[in-house]
Amino acid sequence: xxxxxxxxxxxxxxxxxxxxxxxxxxxxxxxxxxxxxxxxxxxxxxxxxxxxxxxxxxxxxxxxxxxxxxxxxxxxxxxxxxxxxxxxxxxxxxxxxxxxxxxxxxxxxxxxxxxxxxxxxxxxxxxxxxxxxxxxxxxxxxxxxxxxxxxxxxxxxxxxxxxxxxxxxxxxxxxxxxxxxxxx
Numbered sequence: 001x002x003x004x005x006x007x008x009x010x011x012x013x014x015x016x017x018x019x020x021x022x023x024x025x026x027x028x029x030x031x032x033x034x035x036x037x038x039x040x041x042x043x044x045x046x047x048x049x050x051x052x053x054x055x056x057x058x059x060x061x062x063x064x065x066x067x068x069x070x071x072x073x074x075x076x077x078x079x080x081x082x083x084x085x086x087x088x089x090x091x092x093x094x095x096x097x098x099x100x101x102x103x104x105x106x107x108x109x110x111x112x113x114x115x116x117x118x119x120x121x122x123x124x125x126x127x128x129x130x131x132x133x134x135x136x137x138x139x140x141x142x143x144x145x146x147x148x149x150x151x152x153x154x155x156x157x158x159x160x161x162x163x164x165x166x167x168x169x170x171x172x173x174x175x176x177x178x179x180x181x182x183x184x
Contacts (some may be wrong), residue, residue: 130171
């Protein structure tokens with residue numbers, strides 16, 4: 001991998017990281033569709049006695065013998081949802097930001113590497129390539145989570161907009177650095 005690809009990847013990841021910071025800290029995209037639980041104390045106390053282990057939980061439970069009809073009836077007549085649970089959690093904001101940046105660097109590195117193998121020779125075509133990558137990334141899990149697990153539509157849309165725009169920001173860098181086309 002050549003130095004220009006690595007440089008474009010690093011600068012593109014910085015652009016992506018800065019955009020996601022703005023999207024989450026200055027715009028309403030980071031909180032779209034997320035609610036707080038009023039009077040959470042009793043719920044947290046009950047969770048501590050009901051849910052013992054860290055994990056991802058779906059509720060209600062599936063009836064015996066995987067009876068789909070009975071399960072759908074339970075969902076239609078009682079609360080349902082998804083819970084990510086930690087009895088306690090050691091959380092490091094700095095470590096989490098570092099992992100996020102490395103994740104974005106890997107995404108941009110792959111995108112820039114793919115772009116370098118194309119024949120796109122204009123700024124607009126290179127940016128379009130990255131925009132399509134962003135659309136693919138945004139659709140991949142978010143629509144399924146909305147469809148199957150009932151993630152709020154406004155949350156799903158906010159995450160998708162943030163994702164596509166993060167790829168656009170990285171794509172501006174890659175397009176500006178003339179990755180792809182005859183000069184790759």
